[in-house]
Structures are given as structure tokens and as C-alpha cells.
Amino acid sequence: MATPALVIDEAVVRRNIGRMAAYAAEHGLALRPHAKTHKSLRMARLQLSAGAVGLAAAKVGEAETLAEACDDLLIAYPAVDEPRCRRIAELAREKTIRVAVDSAFAADALATAAREAGSTVGVLVEVDVGFRRTGVQSPQAALALARHLDRTRGVRLDGIMCFPGHVTGPADEQDLSPVAEMLAETLELWSAGGLAAGIVSGGSTPTAYQSHRIPALTEIRPGTYIYNDMNTVAGGHCGVEDCAVRVACTVVSDAVPGKVVIDAGSKALGSDPARTADGGFGRVVEYPEARLVRLSEEHGEVGVTGCERRPALGERVHVIPNHICPCVNLYDQAWLRREDGQWEPMPVDARGRLS
């Protein structure tokens, strides 16, 4: 195997999938994994076989790729431009497609495209529950947009979406009551206005196992949980042993005192910083005392002064990146270590589907 290479442990993947599926089933929540993490048809099929009701995607290109494995897709991302809306409307001729919107502008663009394609696109009103990125700002604004959607031909009002991305940290420190209250208030307004929200979709990986504390939710959309990463570990949401993906690297230089260089930099790991005090760019599995202190594009500099035994030139080591989603997106192909111990190449089918 040439390095750097993305290696995936199927046994860990299945355990992660199973755990989340069991939680969702226990609490009567539909599970709609966000496929942006794996971008893989094979992984999507594993999630669907374990009971996922469908998939979420950020970009239309991802949804187009995933449609090969899935009949029920949520594009958890506003689509406002004509080319994107046209592709969504086209996809909706064959599949159940929903889109989250936070403006009448987006809703109208989608509706126009759907009417032209002769299809109907389901819509969820995105409500900002605190992440301050997208989403309407109040229950009243959600009602106003819902009313607009309800009287617009081409779209079908299916419910509400939120993303509690601002809630991180350990489960017992997560304050989810403002999220719960905002959703409850929105539902009450809709109900008084004669509007139903069949779907209330929420749930990031850090909050996923606390979703039962938000009574309004009918569905959750965690993504990272399938693979996990050092940021998930740092947040207290899993252990290192639950990280299913590693980047296999070779030690290519030990010329500079106190460090070794591995052949994985920002083009192989991604350069998202860590959420921990350590601030490194990932964990070197075989050398937990080592610190991945600096990334160039193709060099990873590993401080080894804290290591009793040091990595040798030519040695293979494995890195768990801070953020697995952009890392996976750098690879056309991963290597899957199947449960039977065999290695198999696995395409990252939707890699680079940017629009």
C-alpha cells in the first residue's frame, strides 16, 4: 500500500453504525446519517441496512451520487441558484427529495424549478437554534416562511430542520433546553396556524446521544459518528478505539533533532486545528506521546522528544486526523479492512462533488 493512504476498519464502522441505530430505535427517532463524512455508496448501504430511513447530504452532487443507493434524501443546505434547483427538481422526479430552506427566495427558486420539471420537492424550514450560521431567527419567522411554502406550488411543506452545532462538550454539560424550547414554540405556532411539521430533523454527532432531551425531534442527522476523529474524542463523545479511519504514513525524514517527518501534510490530513489544548493536527496511533506540531502540504512534522522509543526512518505509522470529513474528501479511494481481515479498495464516490 503506497502512503499516505486512508485506511478504514470495517468492524469499527459497523460498531459505530450499530450503536447510533440502537439509540435512535430506543428513542423512536428516525436516523438519517449525514453522508458528507464518508461520501461512499458502500458506507451508505451499511447505514441503510442498519435501519437508517434515508440519508442527508450537503451538496446536490452528493445527493446525485447517493441516489444510486438511497430513495429518500435530504439536502440539508439552502439551494438558491437556478442550476442547483433544476438538478434537485430533476432528482425529485424519481426519488423523495427534501431541501432545507431559510428564505422565501430559496423556496421560490426551488418551486419554479420543480414546476418546470413536473416534480414536487419537499421542504423543511431551517430554524437557527443557536449556531448562528443559517436558519430563520425566530418561531414567528419560521411560521411566516412556512405559510409562504404552504401556498407555493411545486414545494411541499414537510417540517423543520435545525443544526445544534454550537452545542459541543461532554454530554452532561450540554444545555439543550434553549433548542428544545425554540422548537416547541415553533411547533405550537405552526399548529395554531393549521400547519403540520411531520418531520423535525436535528442532531449533530456531539449532541446525537442527547437527542431524546429535545422532545420535538422526530429525526437525527449525525455524520461524523460513522468514522469519528480526534475532535470527537476530545469532546468526550467516543474513545480512540472508536475512530474507524486512519491515515497510513511513512516516516521520511529524521534529520532535524527532536522530530520526525511523515509523508502526510495538509493535503493528506486536512488542516483543521484541534479543539483541544494540545493543538496538534492529529494523533499518531503508535506513538501517543508524539505531537503532530506542524503541517506543510506534504510534510507532517512530529515532535518526538516526549517519546521513549522514537519512530524510525521508513517506519509506517498511522494518524487519526482532527476532523475526518475534510480528510476523507482528499482521497479518491480508501482501503477498507473488512471484518474477515481482507483489504479491499473502496472508492470515495462523492469526493469533490462540490456543487
Added chain:
Amino acid sequence: MATPALVIDEAVVRRNIGRMAAYAAEHGLALRPHAKTHKSLRMARLQLSAGAVGLAAAKVGEAETLAEACDDLLIAYPAVDEPRCRRIAELAREKTIRVAVDSAFAADALATAAREAGSTVGVLVEVDVGFRRTGVQSPQAALALARHLDRTRGVRLDGIMCFPGHVTGPADEQDLSPVAEMLAETLELWSAGGLAAGIVSGGSTPTAYQSHRIPALTEIRPGTYIYNDMNTVAGGHCGVEDCAVRVACTVVSDAVPGKVVIDAGSKALGSDPARTADGGFGRVVEYPEARLVRLSEEHGEVGVTGCERRPALGERVHVIPNHICPCVNLYDQAWLRREDGQWEPMPVDARGRLS
């Protein structure tokens, strides 16, 4: 054009290429552009037509791709593992291939592969002139490694490589004398030991136009200069008008007060932080007062409180990223605006050639 899209202005590219070529010619320096920035055969051919002696690459896969356009390649990166050395040795059967090494271990691996392939691989001894990433640590160590290389069959000692990546900042504040001294001392030792360094290769984009202050250099290897980016601008090495590449984006949300969201996040721009006090993730060309304050994978959050006129929902804007090299590596294809004003798709040929 679906967004996000990588758009390249050929007129700016040609101006950047021409300026560097003129500088190199004026000072009698060979120019060997680092192709990791563009990863494109078309761009490589433009550089070669303008007088570049060859190309540099980080990874063997890049060199394999570029070999279609170029007969003289330097792999400016240590190769220590058998699969990589074998591919290099294979490439060296048809082309002039050189590799920078900083250990006898790497040299021996390359030599073994070359002897098996019946080829000869040129080697440069990498000397650490201060970046503290790779490279032997002293002129004495460089001499010892050179002697080893000189008596090893399969490799040909061609000279010295350095990377002054630690020297940034404006040209008139750059202290290049320690670099010049270390190279001069190394050359003196080699000469006294009967060893010649036909090539002394240096030069990053920030230091490129100061290379004449390092008398030992025979060649420079800038990469970023072909496109430039906000880090090059921030360093005082070019103006915004010299940035040849932008990411075309659509404004997809304006629901949260004080900001708009564009459809380019870390998977479309890369997440390298800026070197400036601003700390944003890039420059929004049409709204220079806007600040790209936060990136999710597919969302770019743009603070617009400082803007007199604000970007509208659905509007197209263009972002110059902080670091163009990892950004380009996210795209299979760019859009080239030719000098005749026509748009043409351009593959990023070596994108994802990681090993």
C-alpha cells in the same frame, strides 16, 4: 457555471510567469517552478515555454503526471520506501529525474531501486537552512552524505537543495545571510573534498525575488507565484491584482443578522488560517470590507457589518483563498478565462496524486 468553482485568469497567470522568468534570466538563475501549486499540464507548459528549465514536484505521482509535459523533474521530497523508489527509478529510465535526500537511508533505497531498474537517479543533498523541517543540519553532515552518495552506484550526486521557508515577511526585512553563509560553507567543504555541486537549488515564493542575495544558488523553485493568494499578498510579495485564481461562490443565506453565507467552506477553499491580523479565511473580492470569519465544510460565513452595500441572496461573489495550493487540490477541474476572453474547462491533472 455551477458554484463553487475555481476560476483562473490566464492573463494574470502569464504576467506572473513572465515576471519570475525575467527575474531568473536577469540574475542567471535557472527557474524550476514547483508544480504542486497548479498540478496542471497546461500551466506546466506555459512555465516551460517561458524558459523554465524543468519542474519540481513533491510527490512521485505528481512527477509521473507532469512527465507528459516535462523531461527534467526534481522530486523535492525524500523518498525512502521501496514502492516510491521503484516508481522513481522507472521514471528515470526515460527522463532526467532528481530527488532531494537528507539521509543515507533514503539514498540507499533509491540506489537499490535504480540499480534494479537499470537507471540512474540524480540526487541533491537537502541542507536545512533554518526551516527545521527536513535537511541535514550542518555543512559537515552535508559533506558526509555527499561522500556516501558519491560512492553509491545507481545515484548521481548533482548538488544541493534547500528550502528557506522560515524567511517570510517583506523583501527588505528578509535576512538571507545565514542561508547564504551555510550554503557557501557547504560548497567550500565539498570543493575541498573534491566534490562538485552543479546544482544549488533554493527559493520559495516569498524569497524568490531576493535569490540573488544568496550567491551559491544556481536555481530557484518557487511554486505559489504562478497563482498567488492572500498569504502572498499579506507578506507583501504581490498585490491583490496579481492573484490569478478565485473561487466563484453563490450567496445562499442571509438569515442571520450581520452575515451572509456563501457556498464555499473548507472543502472548497481549504482551511489554512491567514498570516495576517485579520485572521479571516480569504478575501471576498467584490466586498473588501467583508470578513470571511468562519468556515464549516460547505458554508463560508461572511461578516458584512462593515459593508456599506451588502451581498444579496443569490449573488455571485469571488473569494481569494489564504493558501491557493491546498485549495486547487480540492478541484478536479478549474475554469480558465483565456486571454481572448473565452472560458475553457481545465483539468487539475495531478490533483490527489498523494503518493
